[in-house]
Amino acid sequence: MTALLEVRSLQVEFDRGTPVLDGVDVRVRAGEILGVIGETGSGKTTLARAVVGLAPVAAGRITVDGRERTGLRGRALREARRAGAVQYMFQDPLRSLDPDLTVLRLVGQPLAVAGVPAGERRGRVLEALDLVGLDHALAGRRPGLLSGGQRQRVALARAIVTRPRLLLADEPVSALDASNRNHVLRLLDELRRELDLAVVLISHDLESLAGVADRLAVLYRGRIVESGPAAEVLERPLHPYTALLAASAPGGGPERRAELARLRAPAPARPESSGCAFAHRCAFADAGCAGRPAESDPLPGRTVACHRSADWRHTEAS
C-alpha cells in the first residue's frame, strides 16, 4: 500500500539508553484510520509526539506524504508546522484551548500560523465549524461556556481547519460521556472520508477504536506486539496481550470470563534474560521466550511479535 504516514524502526529515548519506543513501524494510508491501543506508559502518545517533532528521535525514520519528518528542528520544524499538513489533537481540550480566546480565534489560530490572510480566516473557520457540526452562534463563545462535547469538537475543528493530510488524535474521547464519545468518533469517521484524511487514533480503550478503526496497532512497553485489520485482530488476536485486552472489554458471558481467567493466570517464572516485554505478565511464557520475539506476518496484513503465536491459544496457561 502507498502510505501517507510511514514510520520505520522508530526509537525514542528520553533518558539515554531507556527507549520509550523501541523499533516501531507504522504505515497509514490517506483516508484510513489506524487505531493505536496500549496502556498508560506504552508509548502511544510519544509515537504521536515524535511524528509532530515533540519527542526526540534517537533512531529510525518518519515520512509524511514522502517528505522527511525525522528529527525536524528549528526553522525546518517551524516551516513544517506552518504548512499545516500534520495536525495533533491533544488529549484534554480544556487545557489545550486558551480560555481567554473565542472559538473564532481558537479555530483560526492554525490558519494565522499558516499565513492565511485575516480576511479569509473567518469563512474558513465557519466552514470547519460546519464540518464538525457546531452552530456558528458558538463562534463568539469562550471554551469555559461550552460543554465537554462542544469543546472537543472545537479542538477537532481547529485540527482540520488547515485541511491537513494527517491527523494524530490523542485520546480524543476519553473525557467524554458515551453519547458525546460516539458523536466525536462518528465525526472522525466522516471527516477521514470527506477530507481523505489519514488518522492515527490513540486510545487506551479498545471499545472506542473497535467501531471506527480500519486497522489496529497494539503497543506494549514501546513495542508493537500485534497489528492488522481491526475486525480480525479483535476476533482472533495472535498475541496474548491483545487477547487480554479483547477479553477485558465490558460485556461477554461465561466463555469470555473463562478466557479472561486463563489469560490472567500468573506468569510462570520469567524466562531468564527474557527479550519479550510481556513475559512478566504472560501466562504462556516458557524457556523459548528468552530472546526478543521478532515480528512475523503469519496471516495476510497481520503482524505479531510472539514466539508462541502459533500455539499459545491451544496451550493451558502454566
Ligand code: SF4
Ligand atoms: S513471546 Fe512468550 S512471553 Fe512473550 S507474549 Fe509470546 S508466549 Fe508470552
